[in-house]
Amino acid sequence: xxxxxxxxxxxxxxxxxxxxxxxxxxxxxxxxxxxxxxxxxxxxxxxxxxxxxxxxxxxxxxxxxxxxxxxxxxxxxxxxxxxxxxxxxxxxxxxxxxxxxxxxxxxxxxxxxxxxxxxxxxxxxxxxxxxxxxxxxxxxxxxxxxxxxxxxxxxxxxxxxxxxxxxxxxxxxxxxxxxxxxxxxxxxxxxxxxxxxxxxxxxxxxxxxxxxxxxxxxxxxxxxxxxxxxxxxx
Amino acid sequence: xxxxxxxxxxxxxxxxxxxxxxxxxxxxxxxxxxxxxxxxxxxxxxxxxxxxxxxxxxxxxxxxxxxxxxxxxxxxxxxxxxxxxxxxxxxxxxxxxxxxxxxxxxxxxxxxxxxxxxxxxxxxxxxxxxxxxxxxxxxxxxxxxxxxxxxxxxxxxxxxxxxxxxxxxxxxxxxxxxxxxxxxxxxxxxxxxxxxxxxxxxxxxxxxxxxxxxxxxxxxxxxx
Ligand SMILES: Nc1ncnc2c1ncn2[C@@H]1O[C@H](COP(=O)(O)OP(=O)(O)O)[C@@H](O)[C@H]1O
Ligand SMILES: [Mg+2]
Numbered sequence: 342x343x344x345x346x347x348x349x350x351x352x353x354x355x356x357x358x359x360x361x362x363x364x365x366x367x368x369x370x371x372x373x374x375x376x377x378x379x380x381x382x383x384x385x386x387x388x389x390x391x392x393x394x395x396x397x398x399x400x401x402x403x404x405x406x407x408x409x410x411x412x413x414x415x416x417x418x419x420x421x422x423x424x425x426x427x428x429x430x431x432x433x434x435x436x437x438x439x440x441x442x443x444x445x446x447x448x449x450x451x452x453x454x455x456x457x458x459x460x461x462x463x464x465x466x467x468x469x470x471x472x473x474x475x476x477x478x479x480x481x482x483x484x485x486x487x488x489x490x491x492x493x494x495x496x497x498x499x500x501x502x503x504x505x506x507x508x509x510x511x512x513x514x515x516x517x518x519x520x521x522x523x524x525x526x527x528x529x530x531x532x533x534x535x536x537x538x539x540x541x542x543x544x545x546x547x548x549x550x551x552x553x554x555x556x557x558x559x560x561x562x563x564x565x566x567x568x569x570x571x572x573x574x575x
Numbered sequence: 576x577x578x579x580x581x582x583x584x585x586x587x588x589x590x591x592x593x594x595x596x597x598x599x600x601x602x603x604x605x606x607x608x609x610x611x612x613x614x615x616x617x618x619x620x621x622x623x624x625x626x627x628x629x630x631x632x633x634x635x636x637x638x639x640x641x642x643x644x645x646x647x648x649x650x651x652x653x654x655x656x657x658x659x660x661x662x663x664x665x666x667x668x669x670x671x672x673x674x675x676x677x678x679x680x681x682x683x684x685x686x687x688x689x690x691x692x693x694x695x696x697x698x699x700x701x702x703x704x705x706x707x708x709x710x711x712x713x714x715x716x717x718x719x720x721x722x723x724x725x726x727x728x729x730x731x732x733x734x735x736x737x738x739x740x741x742x743x744x745x746x747x748x749x750x751x752x753x754x755x756x757x758x759x760x761x762x763x764x765x766x767x768x769x770x771x772x773x774x775x776x777x778x779x780x781x782x783x784x785x786x787x788x789x790x791x792x793x794x795x796x797x798x799x
Contacts, residue, residue, distance in 0.1 A: 389661050392799050414663040425658035427586075429594055441582045442662040484658075 342367040342523050343388070343492070348397035350383055350547075357383045359547040361397070367491075370514060370524045372534035374563070375544035376571050381527040382422070384544065385494045388525070389419040401492070415443065418490030420498055424481040428470035432456050432480045435469060436487055443488035455483040459509055474501035482510060486517070493517060495526040499533055511537050531567070535560040543570055576671070579664040583672025587646065588679060597645045598680055601638035605688035608634050609695060618696045627698050628758040632751060634688050635681060635715060642680050643722040644739055646673055647730040657799065666794040674723045681715050702765040710761060713775060714754030717782035721746050724789035727796045746785075753778035 343365040350358040357380045365371055373381050386392045388399065390410055399406045401413050426435045433452055440448035456465050459479040469477060478501050485493065498510055514524050514537050528534050534541065535558050543551040543566065550570050555562055591598050612630055616623035650656035659669050689711070692698070700707065722743055729738040753774045760771035 386799075391657055391660055411663045411665070414661055417661065419661045421654065421657065423654035423657070425655055426653055427590065427655055428652060429590055438582065438586050439658065439662065442579055442659070442664065444578075444663070 342369075342402060343525075344398070344400040345388075346398040348384075348387065348399060349395045350380075350387060350392065351395040357547055358387070358394075361547070361549055363542070363549060363552075365523060365525070367523055368518060368521050369540055370518055370538045371526065371540045371542055372538040373525060373527045373542050373544055374529070374531070374534065374567055375550075379544045380547040381544050382496050383547075385419070385421070385496050385525065385527060389417055389421075389494055390414060391419075415488065416491040418485040418488070418493045420481055420485040420493070420495045422496055422500075424469075424477045425484060426469050426477065426480060429468050431464075431466050431468055432461055432483070433465050435480065436483060439484050440487045445488050448487075451487065452483075455487060456480075458513075459483050460505065475503050475506055478502055479506055479509070482513065486513065489520075491522055493522060493524040493526070495524065495528075497527055497529065499528060499530045507533065531563050532560055535563050541566070543567060545571060576665055576668045579662070579668040580671035580675060583659070583669060584675035584679070587673070587676035591676075591680065597642050598683060601641050601680065601684045602687055604638045604641060605634045605684055606691065608637065609688065609692050612692075613695050623696065624698060624763070627692065627696060628762050629755060630692060631689060631711075631758060632714070632755050634692070635685065635711075635718065636747075636751065638684050638688075639677075639681050639715075639718055639722060640740055640743065642677055642684075643719070643726040643743075644729075644736055646677050646723065647726045648735060651730065656797070660797060660799065666797045667790050669797060670723060670727070670790060670793040673727070674720060677723050678715065678719045681719055685711055685715065698762075701763055702761040703768075706761045706768075706771070707758065710754055710757045710771075710775060713779050713782060714750060714758075717750040717778060717785065718747050720782060720786045720789055721750070724785075724793060724796065727793060731796075749781050750778050753781070 343363070345361055345363040348358055348361040349356060361384060373384070375381050383392070387394050390406055390413065401416060404413050406413055430438070433456060436452035436455060437448055440452055445451055453465070456462055459482060461476060461479055464472070464476065469480060482498065493514070499507055502510060511533065518524065526538065535555060539556065540554050541563055542549055551566055553566065608630070612626065616626055650659065725742045725746060726739055729735040729742060732738050757771040757774040760767045
């Protein structure tokens with residue numbers, strides 16, 4: 342599904358990604374771990390076609406990121422650090438706008454359904470600017486999946502969420518997985534990573550330092566490997 | 576592509592109707608310019624009629640800059656521009672959408688400000704209103720087409736408020752020279768109409784060339 346070969350990204354004479362090779366199959370749920378500044382967000386941005394790689398190849402379902410960018414963009418649901426929401430718009434208006442951009446059919450129903458799913462029906466007509474961090478994150482999640490993407494790119498999706506919202510998010514990921522959706526999730530929350538992911542990638546200094554599968558939610562294995570690789574060396 | 580552009584333009588205009596921030600500022604600004612002009616030049620005096628064609632374009636240029644700046648800087652909050660960039664459409668749709676929104680806003684300002692200006696100065700149009708509307712349309716089109724592009728260019732910089740006017744004046748001066756000349760002739764001296772039309776043709780050609788250029792190049796400007 343996702344094929345990355347020798348991907349590098351340079352910004353201001355600084356190599357942020359130094360040769361990433363990665364292959365991800367459809368339906369996998371992959372957690373990307375790594376220290377701050379390792380290049381995790383940059384990797385997701387390159388995939389989301391937000392920034393261009395300096396060198397290397399990326400193929401999504403055999404499609405070229407640049408040449409077939411419209412088809413590729415339809416596949417992705419991208420949730421970065423910022424919410425990508427318009428402050429003075431209500432959740433419904435935000436979702437309608439992005440739904441229309443993605444050409445979602447019956448967008449009004451879909452938007453209302455999503456707002457309900459993230460538990461904000463009560464605030465559906467309040468402008469987003471009055472919301473708390475966690476509420477904004479909930480709408481941001483809804484925004485990212487409005488067009489039922491085939492691949493989710495989530496950048497630290499758990500930040501600011503309360504317990505209830507974490508459960509909602511995990512359920513979203515798991516139910517999308519059942520539909521065959523692939524997920525790449527940057528996170529610092531090992532517990533959630535072990536909970537919902539079946540593969541862990543550890544990124545360090547713009548390279549993939551480790552790549553392994555986990556089953557039976559073995560949190561111990563994740564933190565053990567992470568500490569050995571990241572904290573051990575420091 | 577056109578559908579996405581329309582969605583973006585609709586979003587911008589709708590949010591403007593909601594907040595009335597930018598349009599309000601533009602119209603207040605236009606009103607102030609007109610008032611100051613009426614203090615400086617005695618409306619009763621006949622020679623002041625000569626400043627009217629210029630005043631029309633002063634209003635459009637300066638209130639236009641206010642709107643142009645906001646139109647792209649507003650997409651930086653919460654990185655909504657990234658949301659547009661990862662959506663399945665060409666970058667030129669974003670340009671087209673922003674252009675349509677800015678163009679409608681400047682047209683609204685013109686519809687409010689120009690009659691106010693003419694009324695306050697008791698200005699009787701000795702020429703053709705239709706031609707005047709055509710000049711306004713062609714001139715605003717070029718100004719906004721180039722301005723939207725440059726606003727996108729400047730919005731990547733920290734000092735976009737300063738950069739935009741600096742870039743805008745050299746780029747749009749052919750348009751502005753052409754339309755002020757044409758406006759002057761059309762409003763005061765219809766005998767020279769052929770020369771006004773020549774100016775207008777020149778501006779229209781410039782408009783088309785730059786609109787197409789901006790449309791094609793916007794992809795490289797919007798890159799993160
Ligand atoms: N546009 C940019 N220009 C220069 N350096 C950048 C840019 N974007 C990111 N970086 C640098 O690249 C490194 C990786 O950033 P990022 O991918 O955001 O890390 P993280 O793994 O914490 O998400 C950081 O050291 C950051 O300073
Ligand atoms: Mg990051």
